[in-house]
Amino acid sequence: MQYYFAPMEGVTSAVYRRVHHRYFPGVDKYFTPFATPTVHPAFTPRQMRDLSPEQNAGVPTVPQLLTRSAADFIWAARALAEMGYGEVNLNLGCPSGTVVSKGKGSGFLAYPDELDCFLDAVFGAVGEQIQISVKTRLGVSDPAEFSPLLTIYNRYPIAELTIHPRVRADFYKGGVRESAFADALSKTDLPLCYNGDVTSAADAARVEQSYPAVGALMIGRGLIADPSLVTRLRGGAAADADTLHRFHDELLDCYTELFGSRKNAMLRMKELWFYHIHLFEGGEKLMKRLRKATELRDFEACSAEIFRTLQLRENVHPGWFRPAD
Ligand SMILES: Cc1cc2nc3c(=O)[nH]c(=O)nc-3n(C[C@H](O)[C@H](O)[C@H](O)COP(=O)(O)O)c2cc1C
Incomplete structure (x- = not known):
């Protein structure tokens, strides 16, 4: 099982990732909080403080982008490939009102045809230069939205599909929608990562046992709460x-x-x-x-x-x- 540190805007900045990696080894990938590329084809100095290779030296980092514009994703993914990154992640999960109202993050899930065109364009343009992974929710308001979305994802060589089994309307409330996640497993051959509400070794073991097809586990809040959680999952000691x-x-x-x-x-x-x-x-x-x-x-x-x-x-x-x- 691979263990990933989930992106958390305002929390898992480059500083946090560097210090965490030094104190608590074992995380296979750290995803950056989302960066939003614009029509101006260059990252801002502020964005570079999180994305530049110097800031992430020695830390296995995957930059994340939030956009519904294929052109903006393409220049940004090329720039990241040139910086030496091997993978870029597309955010299709952010539930925040300001993001969703612009049709980005989980808001993009409301436009499956446009999403299909977006994926077609970005894989066609940069799929050979950099691996593209996706972090998604099940839909905007109903988990039944996921089946047609998965049909679209299945058309593309997505390096890994991270599923947070909630819909946008759930934000982070209530339990994760386990049955919808289980259902999705049988409908895709894409490499899968599970994300949501894992806070203990017992939670991680339950995911591993319930979903043997899942190759990676992404943890956010549980890992901020207990920074040694992944070290422990790897057989190391809990932090004193x-x-x-x-x-x-x-x-x-x-x-x-x-x-x-x-x-x-x-x-x-x-x-x-x-x-x-x-x-x-x-x-x-x-x-x-x-x-x-x-x-x-x-x-x-x-x-x-x-x-x-x-x-x-x-x-x-x-x-x-x-x-x-
Ligand atoms: C404060 C906060 C900031 C977040 N920022 C991002 C982000 O920038 N990109 C993203 O894909 N998800 C973001 N998320 C979602 C987390 O990556 C993760 O999917 C969510 O917390 C569920 O996982 P967990 O139960 O292990 O925390 C954020 C969540 C929180 C609570």
Whole structure:
């Protein structure tokens, strides 16, 4: 089984990926949060801070693009191939209103004929230069949409199809739609990756046993919550509090350097704590204090107290970090 770190905008930036890879080895691929190419055929300096090979040196990285324009995808995929990337991923899953209203991300799934033309154009133009993988939801509002979508995907040499078995209308709420995923397995020969709600070794084992045809498992929130989850899946040790503390402080330093502001770095770290706190027993009170901290010294004192005084849980409790559950 291959293990991938899911892309998470605002969370899994190049800094995070580099530091994570050094502390917690075992992830086979890190997907970048989506970059949106425009008609202007060059990545912006901001995009390059995440995509440039220097930023990703030594880290197995797959850039992700979000667009419904074949022309924009094509120049961007060529540029990425020239930078040395062997794979580019197409985002057909993002549920955010601003993305979907432009017919991008999971919004593109509402236009199967246009999607078919898009795939035809991009595979024809750059399919020989770079592998193209796809990350998709089951549809916009009904999982029955997936069967015709899969018929389209099956026409193209998609390097790997990652399926997040929810529809756009689900956002991240409720359980994953397992039966729709199981149904899809028998209808495609494409290499498949499963993504959704895996937060423990037991969850990963269940996916492996239930779907032997699946070659890869992509994990997002569960891996932010427990950064050593994949290391553990590979037979390594769970992280101890001291290692987690050093990982945390190194991230804080790296973000401070990147943003030129320790306060902004603190805000970024709070995004991580939203998931990470659920690895600790009884973290609610300290999390409240940490969230409210406006001064860095309060934030650092609070995080140090979490690492020093709270017991690490064996597994993150999944229900805890799904806001809608
Ligand atoms: C804050 C946040 C940001 C995300 N950003 C992206 C993104 O840039 N590209 C993408 O394909 N998916 C994105 N996702 C979806 C995740 O990659 C993943 O599919 C989702 O969290 C379900 O997997 P999980 O249950 O393992 O977290 C994001 C999810 C969250 C919660």
